[in-house]
Amino acid sequence: MEPVLLAAVVLFAGAYAFINGFHDVSNSVATSVRTRALTPAVAVVLASIFNLTGALLSTALALVLADRFIQLPEGTPGLGILIAGLLAACGWGLWTWWRRMPSSSTHALVGGIVGSGAASTLVGGPNIAESYRLLLEQIVLPLLLSPVIAFALAYLLVFPTTWLMRYSAPRRGDAGNRIAQSVFTSAFSLGHGMQDGQRTMAVIVLGLAAAGYSAQDGGIPLWVQVFSGAALAVGSLYGGWRISHTLGSRLVRIDPLRGMSATAASSSLLFMGALWLQIPLSSTQTMTSAIVGAGVNQRFSTVRFIPLREIMVIWLTTAPVTALLGGILFLALSPLL
Numbered sequence: 001m002e003p004v005l006l007a008a009v010v011l012f013a014g015a016y017a018f019i020n021g022f023h024d025v026s027n028s029v030a031t032s033v034r035t036r037a038l039t040p041a042v043a044v045v046l047a048s049i050f051n052l053t054g055a056l057l058s059t060a061l062a063l064v065l066a067d068r069f070i071q072l073p074e075g076t077p078g079l080g081i082l083i084a085g086l087l088a089a090c091g092w093g094l095w096t097w098w099r100r101m102p103s104s105s106t107h108a109l110v111g112g113i114v115g116s117g118a119a120s121t122l123v124g125g126p127n128i129a130e131s132y133r134l135l136l137e138q139i140v141l142p143l144l145l146s147p148v149i150a151f152a153l154a155y156l157l158v159f160p161t162t163w164l165m166r167y168s169a170p171r172r173g174d175a176g177n178r179i180a181q182s183v184f185t186s187a188f189s190l191g192h193g194m195q196d197g198q199r200t201m202a203v204i205v206l207g208l209a210a211a212g213y214s215a216q217d218g219g220i221p222l223w224v225q226v227f228s229g230a231a232l233a234v235g236s237l238y239g240g241w242r243i244s245h246t247l248g249s250r251l252v253r254i255d256p257l258r259g260m261s262a263t264a265a266s267s268s269l270l271f272m273g274a275l276w277l278q279i280p281l282s283s284t285q286t287m288t289s290a291i292v293g294a295g296v297n298q299r300f301s302t303v304r305f306i307p308l309r310e311i312m313v314i315w316l317t318t319a320p321v322t323a324l325l326g327g328i329l330f331l332a333l334s335p336l337l
Contacts, residue, residue, distance in 0.1 A: 002211050005079035005337075009207035012086040014231040017200040019093040020105040021051065021235020024192060026243035027102065027266075027287040028236075031259035032185040033244065037178035046182075047189040048237040054193020055201075055229030058274060073120075076337040078210030081116045082203055084330035088112030088322045096318075100246045101311060104282035106142075107318045109199055115323030116330035123334050146269065146281050147289035147315075153265035154258075154293035161257055177256035184263035191270025192283045193232060199280065200228035246307060247288060252295025253302040262290040285315065 028051075029043035038046070072078035089108040096103040165173040204224045254262070266286040273281035288311060295302050 001076055002079065005076055005083065006207055006211040006213075009079055009082045009086070010204055010227070012083060012090065013200050013203045013207070014227060016086050016090050016093075016105075016109065016203070017197070017228055017231035018235035019090050019097075020196050020199075021048075021232045021237075022239035023093050023097050023103075023105060023235075023243065024196065024283055025051075025236040025239030026247055027283050028185055028189045028192060029239075030244040030247035030287075031254055031262055031291060032178075032181050034254055035178060035181065035256045035259040037181040037256065037259065038185065043185065044237060044239060046186050047192075047239075048233045050186050050189035051193035051197065051236045052229045052233035054190040054195075055197025055232055056193075056225055057190070058194050058198070072206050072210045074210055074212065077120055079207060080330060080333050080337040081113060081120055082207050082210070084116035084119070084333055085109060085113035085322075085326045086203065087329050088115065088326035091325060092318065092322050096314060097243065099314075100243055101314045102243050102247060102284045102288050103314050103318050104284050105196060106199060106280050106282050107315075108322045109203070111319035111322035112326035114319075115326030118323070119327035119330040120334075122331070142279065142281055142285075146273075147285045150266055150269055150286040150289040151293035153268070154262045154290035155297045157261040157265055158258060158294055158297040161261055165257070174256040177260040181256060181260040181263055184260060184267050188263050188267035188270065188283070188287070189236075191267050191274060193229065194274040195270050195281060195283060197228050197232050198274075200231065201225060204228065246311075247291060250307045251288070251292055251304060251311075253298075254291065254295055258291075258294035258297070261294040262287065265293070266290040 025044060025047050028047040029038070029040070032038040033040050033043050072081060086109070089105065089112045092103065092108040092112075093105055161177075165176075168176070201220050201224050204227070205220060208221075208224075252258075266283070266289075269286045270281060270283060273279050292303060292308065
């Protein structure tokens, strides 16, 4: 039974990475396409390539996530927890994509695993984690702090950028901002691969450990890195444009200068979280908040509060809803475990 469940974990982890790719590619390309810094085809190809590169570049965060926060029980109960959590995250990702709403795949995954782990205790299973620490470090702090920091960084970055362009002709300044935005779009995709690609790696490593196939050197097997990165990249390559319209057109009126400021601020945060702080950050929340922050810094208000309010409701309900869904799915699977 364990080999079958392990194969299901790997399969659903790949599905999660694929959905993550086509759900979140909008974060990378929305502003650059909106300001005509890149064509849609070029933007998606760049996002796919750099997502794969980022996933293969570093595995430190995946090891931190797998070792520090979640202690799965061995055998079928642990594999069942992962399957239920992955299914909950995949379902939420598909629903929010259909509704054109940017949402955090990270919070969906963590919420699903926490919910399925809590449900396992109802049928006599062990507690999977230091729940207070997992909720605080993985959901509460990133949920509250990263959007605020991204908003502030993008807002403040508009000032020095505007000062540097004070003697430039508008057309020349826009051209320079579009070039810089193209670079930062690639950097954001690289940071997204480093952040979100390692979520999938961590889940597969947890599944391998639960099934008794832990790597002897304590690292991430190469096939896990390639599989996770490839699933994320293919999902990015086939990504739709439903959420891009929300980010690029419905929230604020964006121009090349503010589009560049938003991508610069959000990509910097992703790199800081992956390489320095080694904490998971939501690429969706950082980019969305940066877009709003840069858009607010204009002579007249351009924020459309109705779609912004809808997005914030989605953010606040992601973890509770996926936790509930993960718990229900685990209880449904428990007779098979």
